Amino acid sequence: MPTDDAEPLTEAERHHFGRQGFLALERFTPAAELARLRAVYDRLFAPGAPVPARDRLELAGGADTPPQLPQVLSPDQHAPGLRHTAAHRSALRIARRLLGTDARLTGTHAIRKPARDGAETPWHQDEAYWDPASEHRAISVWVPLQAVTPDNGCMWFRPGSHRLPVLPHRLIHPDAHGLAVADEDASARAVACPLPLGGATVHAGRTLHYAGPNRTDEPRRALILSFACPSRPLDEPRAFPWQRPEWS
Ligand code: NI
Numbered sequence: 692m693p694t695d696d697a698e699p700l701t702e703a704e705r706h707h708f709g710r711q712g713f714l715a716l717e718r719f720t721p722a723a724e725l726a727r728l729r730a731v732y733d734r735l736f737a738p739g740a741p742v743p744a745r746d747r748l749e750l751a752g753g754a755d756t757p758p759q760l761p762q763v764l765s766p767d768q769h770a771p772g773l774r775h776t777a778a779h780r781s782a783l784r785i786a787r788r789l790l791g792t793d794a795r796l797t798g799t800h801a802i803r804k805p806a807r808d809g810a811e812t813p814w815h816q817d818e819a820y821w822d823p824a825s826e827h828r829a830i831s832v833w834v835p836l837q838a839v840t841p842d843n844g845c846m847w848f849r850p851g852s853h854r855l856p857v858l859p860h861r862l863i864h865p866d867a868h869g870l871a872v873a874d875e876d877a878s879a880r881a882v883a884c885p886l887p888l889g890g891a892t893v894h895a896g897r898t899l900h901y902a903g904p905n906r907t908d909e910p911r912r913a914l915i916l917s918f919a920c921p922s923r924p925l926d927e928p929r930a931f932p933w934q935r936p937e938w939s
């Protein structure tokens with residue numbers, strides 16, 4: 692791991708991000724921190740965990756089906772053990788290098804794909820969830836807590852898609868809170884990003900991305916740290932009619 696005053700990304704990594712809209716980093720979370728984070732993380736998803744209903748959102752399934760893509764919003768507010776980690780510090784330094792010194796942490800969430808059962812996270816652009824009346828400069832750092840492969844739900848990206856506008860999206864399920872891009876060809880030329888234990892990926896707000904279902908016997912745990920510069924109102928606001936009314 693780089694020390695806190697080292698350059699957080701190489702020149703080649705910054706250029707790759709600028710051209711492709713994503714990065715795969717093989718060394719990100721220190722091994723000693725991973726085991727501790729996994730234990731805290733699993734307690735958050737256990738029955739009876741102290742997470743209010745408003746911060747437990749099912750992304751893919753209906754109201755009457757077992758959770759397929761359970762998500763906890765702001766996990767670090769409900770589990771102090773997830774705060775002040777080396778992963779947070781590294782992610783902030785990367786965000787400031789890529790976005791500018793006014794980038795700050797704007798949100799965290801955790802998505803746990805159950806063993807042998809987790810649904811796919813369909814292709815989408817994160818900006819499709821955000822305020823259509825504002826301009827956004829943002830990245831997300833995706834921090835899995837185990838090695839990831841196409842079999843357990845690693846991330847996939849479409850290179851260069853960060854330069855696209857926000858494409859039309861739809862809700863994955865009318866009762867759920869996840870979005871999917873409407874264009875069936877979104878996965879064309881997609882690149883899988885398997886990672887060793889301790890790796891992470893970084894993507895821009897408009898980079899098209901996807902994670903497959905989990906076909907393994909272990910849950911697939913991921914923490915997502917989002918960073919942005921202060922957003923500015925657009926001269927001509929867009930319309931994102933796929934958003935749920937409570938998001939605005
Ligand atoms: Ni996303």
